[in-house]
Structure formats: C-alpha cells, structure tokens
Amino acid sequence: MQVSGQTVGEIGPGLLVLVGVAQEDKEADAEYLARKVLSLRIFDDADGKMNIAIGEAGGAALVVSQFTLYGDARGQNRPSYIRAARPEEARRLYESFVEKLRAAGLRCETGRFQEMMEVELVNDGPVTILLDSEKTF
Secondary structure, three states: OEEOOEEOOOOOOEEEEEEOOEOOOOHHHHHHHHHHHHHOOOEEOOOOOEEEOHHHHOOEEEEEEOHHHHOEOOOOOOOEOOOEOOHHHHHHHHHHHHHHHHHOOOOEEEOOOOOOOEOOOOOOOOOOOOOOHHHOO
8 A cells, every 4th residue: 555655564375355434433433443343254275265364374463544445425426424434533442453463463554644655465265254233322
C-alpha cells in the first residue's frame, strides 16, 4: 500500500481488511470484529479445505480504513456517506481494532487514516467475506 508514492504497509499471505465505522459503532463492535477476524477459519488446511485461522496459517493483516463502505447509492447516483462515523470517532475505533489484532500476536500493517492510498491486492481464490457487527448484536 502506498501513500504519495511511499510504501506505508505491506504484507505477504494474509488478509486485506477494509474497515468502515458507522456512527452507531462502539468499542464492543471493534472487539467483536477483531475476535471474528482472528478466528475465521478461511485458510486451507493440508486437505485444501478452508479450516485454518490466520494466526495458525502464519498470515498477517493489512488493515485499511474505508469510510466509503457506508456509501448509500439507493435511489441516487452520488453516494451518501451519512451513516459513516465522524473522523475522530472512526479513527479511535479503527485504531482500537488494529491494536486488538496486534495484542493477539497478529502482524498487522496499516494505511494512513484519511489519506489517499493506493492498495494492491492479489486475491487468492477469490474469497471475500463481509463481517458486520450490526448483524450480530
């Protein structure tokens, strides 16, 4: 991942985690999502079955703040981002999420909050999973 032509985060095998924070999100949401990311069994075992969590697979995480995940384009062509949290609260919860991953021993690289970033991805699969704490509480 680059910002202004400078590499700021880079991993090998692992997860690209795009994090959007909604206005109503709380610390419990960051905690839940960190636990979920750490426990998802989505890496192949010896039999080629998705059965291994990221830590056991020796992977890392590249975590990118992404308020545009809350873009609502229903009934219009220009997305509204009204559901996205204000930057101060979004930064706090984003950083809390990253620290929870690191505290669990996961190597975790990040972008730069509120910066234009160039993110490159080699999607092995492809596998894309949407986690939303709103649908769990």
